[in-house]
Amino acid sequence: MYYMGMNEKPLKTIEPRVGFNPFIEIGDVWRHRELLYLLAWRDYKVRYRQTIIGIAWAIFQPLMAMLAFVFIFGKFNQITDNGINYALFVYSGLVIWQFFSNSVSEASTSLVQSSQMITKIYFPRIIVPLAKIVTQFIDLGLSLVILAALMIYFHSFPTFVGLISVIPIVILLGIVSASIGIILSAFNVKYRDVQYALPYFIQMGLFFSPVIYSSASLGKYQWLLNLNPITGIINAFRSALFSLPVSWTSIGISCLITLMLFMAGMYYFMRAEGAFSDVI
Template identity: 40%
Template sequence: MALREQTAVTIIRPSRGWAALDLRDLWLYRELVYFLTWRDLKVRYKQTLLGAAWAILQPFLTMVVFTIFFGNFAKVSSEGLPYPVFSYTALLPWGLFAKALNDASRSLVGNSHMLTKIYFPRLILPLASVLSGVVDFGIAFLFLLGMMAYYGIYPTWGILILPVLLLLALVTALGVGLWLSALNVLYRDVGYALPFLTQLWMFVSPIIYSINTVPEQWRLLYALNPMTGVVQGFRWALLGSQTEQLGLILAISSGMALFILISGLFYFRRMERLFADRV
């Protein structure tokens, strides 16, 4: 009697409790991450007149407003640097973070049709949303280099750590985005509160002002905001801006970013079984 051919069967069950992260699926579905990232890039500038120029216009126009009101009228300290370059250097990583956070937080609700029809690691949706902003950052970064050359400012050797600082901004955005995207499925109030949260976060980060204006006894507490280390690290690497205890500030900001990411991963996995029913 011939032996029947055995077929492997995969049974998909919802995770229970604080499930293991099981990040192997992200590698198995890496092509889907690439596809969703590319889709977001194409949709973003579809049927726009200026196209990718918006990647430069958004931080540039914000920099102009900041320069007029905070640089010229309020005379905010810029550490002896031209205020346009001082503010634009901070707006680059901030713009990447803010966009990644906004897209990641809305990724599950915005792709509800996918969640209810097919299986794939749900973590891919916020991850792809975060990665799509890197292209805009690269375009705006080239404009910053032109501004620096215009003002006679040249990068220091610290530019070598920019990829690490960029990764820190993405890790922070993904970590917070995981929390908010899962909460947004359960409570749509998150979508309404997100613009206010992002605006508030910008003002408690050293975007408009220098970290040196923060009282010294509060700076290490201030560094618990991961974007503090990112922004001040960018200014140090590109403009040579000097800050006391910058290494310690970066270490605290990095540790906080990792804590947010790991806790966000576990919370996201815990709530994942509810997404298809609630979205």
């Protein structure tokens, strides 16, 4: 039989998965950008509901962690070898670290938590972990405000170039967190081990990143630390804010590892995505 409509190209064709085309996937995410925005908004709205201090929790966490480290190491008002107040030094590292660790742990369980949605509605699955990371930017913004206040208090003022270069650093941080987050979220759909193992790795990770000590203090073992992509980001962040000498090797390695993680993450996620609704 002949139908008029047969000549028109269908709006959508559903077929068994044959390879994957990243451009189609990215286009699909773009079409669903409002969903990304709304899921992020939902997570943000819900997170501090029924708490007394509400959003202040976002500030409270890194601030308390900073005070704890300053207290433990007894470095009140001490100056590190870089010439920065230790409190400022630790807090600047913690801001980055908290973003990374919260993003990764929230993203890793996100798909499993949304299993109800995944089995009942179609949308590009990658939106679920991405939304978690978008939400973290709000906390990051607040932490940065506190950081600014601390810097003013300690009379440490960044240069204009330094201030501007915070933007690409934060973007890099977002990409690396998203890459690891999406890999772990997809992995967790099949192997729930992730959600049990991750907290330990995150706890350990704090000590394998130059948050409470400086990269330089490791001497000739610095390169080992550089394999952690967060190292380069924290170093660059401090260099930018406190006008310290820039370690291009460390930043370069971070960028390279981030790129690799990003590609691996996208590839793995898109390969695994088709089976989510059957496996979850």
